[in-house]
Each structure stands twice: as structure tokens, then as C-alpha cells.
Amino acid sequence: ETGVTQTPRHLVMGMTNKKSLKCEQHLGHNAMYWYKQSAKKPLELMFVYNFKEQTENNSVPSRFSPECPNSSHLFLHLHTLQPEDSALYLCASSQGAGGLKFFGPGTRLTVL
């Protein structure tokens, strides 16, 4: 699969587990994003990385911890999540913060 890829596609975890979501973009973009998509709500921006530097953190709880080792990879480390964190987590990338944004397929997360 080209473009923006995400793994895993589905994840079920308990509240005490630690897991990580991975995103990889093959487009040569320099900005990457994590979004949370819950039912009946707008897409919620969580984090923005521009040239590997975090430029936005939209008051996201510390149980979500992003990591961007290089411009092509983005991780979201999860620990001690709550059931209300169950959602679709979408990664996206763009060439610059205002560039066309391409989304990954998302990870469907269920917290039991």
C-alpha cells in the first residue's frame, strides 16, 4: 500500500495495557498528524509534527504519547486508556502545515 499506512488496523486493549500505533508516509511530506474520530463528532486534531518537531498538542491527556523519529514515521503510544478513548485514530501527512492532507486508513481502537 502506498501513500499513508497505519498499523494495526484494529486494536482491542484493556485499560492497563500499553500499546503503540504506527503511521508511515511514503509521500515525502514533512508534516504528520494524529486525529481522533469519534461518532457524531468532528475530527479532533491531537498532535502535529512539522519536520519532526511537535508544533501542536491540543490538550491531549498524557496517556497518549506521540513520537516522531523522522519525517516518515509517527507513533502514538497508549497506556492506561479509558473506554471513552475508543475511536478511530487517523494519521495524516502533508507537505507543510497548509498542504493537501492525505489520510491513512486509520486504527479502530476499542478499550475494554
Place this chain on the structure above:
Amino acid sequence: GENVEQHPSTLSVQEGDSAVIKCTYSDSASNYFPWYKQELGKRPQLIIDIRSNVGEKKDQRIAVTLNKTAKHFSLHITETQPEDSAVYFCAAFGGGTGNQFYFGTGTSLTVIP
């Protein structure tokens, strides 16, 4: 900050009819407005966009119009087909912190064959 509102939340049309989805934004500094289509179980995909220096843009059966004075923009789909059924999201960029996209709540469009 920026606030984007989208209406309606659900829309059903007969195949062949037109569909219109409207979004309003609050920050006049916003200057880029993309529309995304998300089919069930799939990722959002950009279908059309418009910048603030343009009033209208068309791509085959879809078009977007922008009214900067009233701060609203609309997606128009003509001759709808069942494969147009999806959730459509509008977004605004450039307002607020100037470094992020602000998305609407989405419109679930159903095209009835």
C-alpha cells in the same frame, strides 16, 4: 479560535438529484477549504478544495462555492449516484493558530437508487 459548522448532518437524495452541503466558519483569516469524502470503513479522501482567492471551483459533478463575506462555503454534487453515498467533511485552514485544519462534524449522504 476557528469554529466550523456543517449542515445538514444527514442527507438523503434520489439518484440523479443534486445534493448540497453547507459549512460556515468563524475566522476570516481562514484561507483554504478542502472537502473530504469518507466511505464506510475507509479513510477520508480529499475530493475538492478551494482557496480564498477563488469564488467557485468545479470538477465534473462536484463543485464548491465560497462566500468570504458571509464566511460560508458549500459542496454541490449534481446527478448523484449510489457510489456518492458517504460521509462528507468540510475543513478550514489558516484561522485560529494558523497551523491546523478545523473540521466540520460531517454529513452522511445517502443516495437512494
